[in-house]
Amino acid sequence: MARASIRLPPFLLLLAATCAAVANAQLSEDYYGSSCPAALLTIRTTVATAVLLDRRMGASLLRLYFHDCFVQASPQDLPLLFPWSSFNIGCDASVLLDDTPSFTGEKGAGPNAGSLRGFEVIDRIKLLLELICPGTVSCADILAVAARDAVVHLGGPSWTVLLGRRDATSASASLANSDLPGPNSNLNDLLAAFSKKGLSSTDMVALSGGHTIGRAQCQSYRNRIYADTDIDGTFAASLRGDCPQGGGNDGNLAPLDASSPDYFDNSYFSGLLTHMGLLHSDQALYDGGSTDGLVRSYASNNDQFGSDFAAAMVKLGNLGVLTGAYGEIRVNCRAVN
Incomplete structure (x- = not known):
């Protein structure tokens, strides 16, 4: 518990x-x-x-x-x-x-x-x-x-x-x-979750840019492609065939960044500008809120995104970690010693 x-x-x-x-x-x-x-x-x-x-x-x-x-x-x-x-x-x-x-x-x-x-x-x-x-x-x-x-x-x-x-x-x-934070989180949810970890709004947007690679399951984006109004219509329609509204195919995958899902770049943010964020939590970064300007900056400047992402990863990785006499060095990562 x-x-x-x-x-x-x-x-x-x-x-x-x-x-x-x-x-x-x-x-x-x-x-x-x-x-x-x-x-x-x-x-x-x-x-x-x-x-x-x-x-x-x-x-x-x-x-x-x-x-x-x-x-x-x-x-x-x-x-x-x-x-x-x-x-x-x-x-x-x-x-x-x-x-x-x-x-x-x-x-x-x-x-x-x-x-x-x-x-x-x-x-x-x-x-x-x-x-x-x-x-x-x-x-x-x-x-x-x-x-x-x-x-x-x-x-x-x-x-x-x-x-x-x-x-x-x-x-x-x-x-x-x-x-x-879940795939249906709104901007306030995201800001609160990252703030709890000592991370700023800039850290949050930069780290969310990690969605420039990878894919999400149908169950994570189903609600967005059928219920959200801030999504490109053609984009939503292209996803519905593999993710039926009534359920099923929950594990079917779609790229989080339709432009280059296996290459780490700033095209994820360009997709948000055209309302092609796959998850509700993705599009929440560019939906008339306080992070819109940062999304636009990253969409136009890959170097800035890369630099801020790297800085946020360093910050995330160094927040209150276990060292010295605390914790252990596991022999098997799946089980305690």
Whole structure:
């Protein structure tokens, strides 16, 4: 069961923020430089092979990382001084954990069930790294680097991934259901969800641009193509044949960016300008609200989008992660040690 959030007085919030800052200070670019020097090359080559065999896998690995980072660690993984604190700890590989008798994990939560992919790629990387340098590289760091490498392999920007995260020892389906924004979210929903994680509106729009790669299931966009009025009519009609209004074909896929679904660029934003966002939550970024200007900027400037996306990914990846004595280094990413 999810633990209730308790609002802390300001001085404890300050202490919590200080604790998170200290934890982040333990991250470094060359964390595995001496303990596992082949770690980054192993991750990069395995991701490259996976994306070569299945172009969709790049988007799947990026989404897997997003869905990990947006769910905070379980209470037992938090610093003992703040077991009931409300500051967020994500990017802890909790999304990779299978269900156990003691907790129901995140894989079966509404936003994840039947749609998250890429677990076997992470398993393959972990197996190789356990052979090379046992008990050294965390699943959380593997996820972070794999997401970066997947974007790069599809033509997107690169960024420095600071390393040294540790893995959560539990997971929460209820937190996944409450924290992850859904495909029918409106702009206020999205802004609130990202703000809860310490991310700005610019971060939110840039990170949403990750939908320039990948596909969504019919069940996620059905309501949009039949009920929304802010959608291009021809575009909506082209999707209805594979996604009937009465139900069925829930798993049928459509590209989130109809122009270049397997290439990381700014055409996702150009699609929003012509009301061709596949999900309601996509089009919400350009629907007369406060983020319209940013969408227009990204649509006209791929470099700005790439730069802001990379910066937001760094920020997302460094928010209150588990380090030091907290969490563990899992031997198997699907199960606690």
